[in-house]
Amino acid sequence: MTLNDPLISVIVPVYNAENSIVRCVESVLAQGEPRVELILIDDGSTDSSPVMLESWRAHPQVRIISQRNGGVSSARNAGIAASRGAYLRFVDADDFLPADALSRCLSLMNDNVGLIVGESQHFTPQGEPVARSFPAEAQRVLSASDAVNDLLYFHPRHGICDKLFRGELVRSHQLRFNEQIANFEDLLFVMQYLSLLGTQQVICINSVIYHYVESENSATRSSVREKHFSFARSFSEMQRVLxxxxxxxxxxxxxxxxxxxxxxxxxxxxxxxxxxxxxxxxxxxxxxxxxxxxxxxxxxxxxxxxxxxxxxxxxxxxxxxxxxxxxx
Structure with missing residues (x-):
């Protein structure tokens, strides 16, 4: 038995996430919104993640996709193609959602709103929250063009996991992540999405709707490889829609x-x-x-x-x- 007519699809790429996937999945299934479709994409994991995912296969809200390793963008694209929800959320397997993160965003959605942007609480690998300051305003309502400037500069939000998207808009325009880009492909997706909103508004809230777990390997974050310079292509593609x-x-x-x-x-x-x-x-x-x-x-x-x-x-x-x- 599967969930019919889901309101929101949560897309989670999974690659060698045996140490975090249970926390991630349980945080989604524990949301107050019952019409949640959780799409788990195993991206060619070599650890016990595929076996762990099987334990949820019979769950009515869970759909499992298995594919050869193609990278996070490939896995997210597979999730988008399989999604049926009116709205989309993206969650990384290392991270998790706070309680009522979905219903909090959904309560703000109406025909005039195309995107909800929230805040992320960071956690250390040991599970300790990292002190952060959040905007004083409870809520800001922006045009799509003003939201571009807001996300680029005034209140930088370059990722996708702290946002609620309209699923039909993404699917009807065949908006996908560029699988040839390994850096800032998230921001490219967001900018392309904003270019499709027209007169619809963007609502930015200071509520925490995402829990981001920082990497244990800080050396990985500080080192640079040639693939990181694919950011140049991301920005070149962005410029076309701004x-x-x-x-x-x-x-x-x-x-x-x-x-x-x-x-x-x-x-x-x-x-x-x-x-x-x-x-x-x-x-x-x-x-x-x-x-x-x-x-x-x-x-x-x-x-x-x-x-x-x-x-x-x-x-x-x-x-x-x-x-x-x-x-x-």
Missing amino acids: GRSNDKFFYFLLLKVSSAYLYKAIVSGEFNSAFINDHIRRYRQAFKSYLSSGVIINGWSLYFMLFFCSPRLISQMRKLAQSAGRGG
Whole structure:
């Protein structure tokens, strides 16, 4: 027996998540909203995750999809294709939902609303909440264009798991995650979705609707690989759907991301000069566009200018400053 006419589809990609998947699944099934369809996509796990998923196969709210390992975007796309809910939520297998996270979002949805954006509470790998500050406003109602600037700059929210999407809008426009991009593909999906909203509004709330568990391996977060530079393609695709009113904030974020990854690549000594030079060229083009769009007066803009002049020198100086700080 399966759930008929689900109101909301929760899509969870699963890859080697044996240590967290029970907490994740139980947090979804414990939601107050009964018309929840939970889609679990096993993305070629090599641990005990597939066996663990089988224990939920008979549950009326659970659907299980198994596929060869194709990456998180491939798994999410499989979930979208299988979804039937009027609304979509994405949850990562390492994370979990707070109580009533779904009903809290659904209560705000009406014909004039296309997206709900909430807050995420971070947790350490040991389960301790990480102190965070949240916006003072209880709720902000934005146009789709203003929401772009809000998510890019004013209240940065680059992921998908703290949002409630309209399922039919995603499916009817065949909106999918780009499986060739390994970095900022989430933000690309969000920006493409916002471009489809038309006159529908975006509601931002300060309620916590997602529990994000930080990675235990901090080295993974700090190291950089060539695949991370696929962010350049994400931003190139984003630019196609954004308007001129978004340019300043778009280029600000692009420069912030570009300089961060270039810094890591330069000081690592693991990238060839041609690769770094190509991304320095891209950075400088973006900086010129940023100047044309109208500069945001803050410390970052000064850093962007210095990095434009000499990326390698600034990177080495930054490395020395960080080393001196740790030594102190």
